[in-house]
Amino acid sequence: MTTDKTAAAHGAVLKDTPPEGGGPLVELRGAGKSYGNIRALHGVDLAVHSGRVTCVLGDNGAGKSTLIKIISGLHQHTEGEFLVDGEPVRFTTPREALDRGIAAVYQDLATVPLMPVWRNFFLGSELTKGPWPVRRLDIARMKRTADEELRAMGIVLDDLEQPIGTLSGGQRQCVAIARAVHFGARVLILDEPTAALGVKQSGVVLKYIAAARDRGLGVIFITHNPHHAYMVGDHFTVLRLGTLEMSAARSEVSLEELTNHMAGGAELAALKHELSQVRGVDVEELPEADDLSAPLPASSEGNS
Incomplete structure (x- = not known):
């Protein structure tokens, strides 16, 4: 598969070829959200296709919650475009999003x-x-x-x-x-569904996420756990400090690369340097700074 690679502010953006069978159900183009002088989200691209799981990863404060609120109709974007079935929209209530087939399942489950x-x-x-x-x-x-x-x-x-x-x-x-x-x-947003669960119960939820995908839904899986994301994800979007750190198809990224981009290579390299000053801590097995901060390599034809 041919890959178009462009450098992002903090990492790499890999754009994969959209799946066959039509355009995305939901798409964000350069979307952002500002609260007064505070810019919570900026320049985010996201495409959700039928029968695929799009994983959105990021640490606390990365912008995941703001992204959910825009797509589910709780908040309106202040920059960029938000499209549903190729049509620009600006939801004012969650009911409008539900009427277009976009449903969010939050951690409290509303039960x-x-x-x-x-x-x-x-x-x-x-x-x-x-x-x-x-x-x-x-x-x-x-x-x-x-x-x-x-x-x-x-x-x-x-x-x-x-x-x-x-x-x-x-x-x-x-x-x-x-x-x-x-x-x-038609589009199911899952907000950290495995965050408070043990290993076995997390596996149960991941199984039903895959079942929802197999029924043709477009799933947005919000998580901070790259291992859970990699088990069911078809595409991965990593947010960092409100910007797009990485966007890559499953065939373009390994679990190790996904984890490194989510954690932030520069921060891990700095941590390694600090740990090296502590007696009794062996940092020889940790990745080098260049390995953590380097952009992901572009794949060649037929590497999927």
């Missing part, structure tokens, strides 16, 4: 712990039956629909009446993903 699983599945969008003004909840249909949708995602729960708070963190994340898919999400 009520003491309510049953099926009730949380339809929270805010309950099904009703009967004539007005005596309409009532259609409990049987909601339970049946919730069970069918969860099973379609590979999630089998013995009792939908159990409070969702009794489920593990990974199971609650999966219920939230299945709920977003059921209500028409």
Whole structure:
């Protein structure tokens, strides 16, 4: 695959050839956001395609939250372009983003712990039956629909009446993903879904992220864990201090390179120098400064 490589402010930007089957569902072109004199995000390019997982990585303060808020309609961008299906948009509320098929699943999951699983599945969008003004909840249909949708995602729960708070963190994340898919999400934004989970539960969530991709959704996976990102990601975008540190297809970057770019080569090189002054610390096995800060090499034809 031919690669167009251009130098970024802090690293390398590798632009891969878009997948076949049409343009991106969501695209940012030079997007940015300023809060008064504070520029939280600047010059970010991002393309989300159907059936692909786009991983957005970065340390605290990198601009990941601001990026989520722009795409999900919480905040408006102040520079650049935001396109949905190739059409420039400027959402004013999250409802407008939902109407265009963009759904965000945040870390708190927006669930009520003491309510049953099926009730949380339809929270805010309950099904009703009967004539007005005596309409009532259609409990049987909601339970049946919730069970069918969860099973379609590979999630089998013995009792939908159990409070969702009794489920593990990974199971609650999966219920939230299945709920977003059921209500028409084409683009699914996952905000640090594995941040507070152990190894096993993180694996469960990653499996359902892959399942959402296989159902044709465009997934934006926000994380600070390059290992989790590399397990399911098709494209990687690394943010650093509000700017684009790196953008690369999976075929163009290794896990080690992804980790180094996320951590910041210059900072790691400085840390190595400081550690070398401490007695009892062996820094010989750490990467050299040139290895950490050098741009990623351009791939040649057929290297994918």
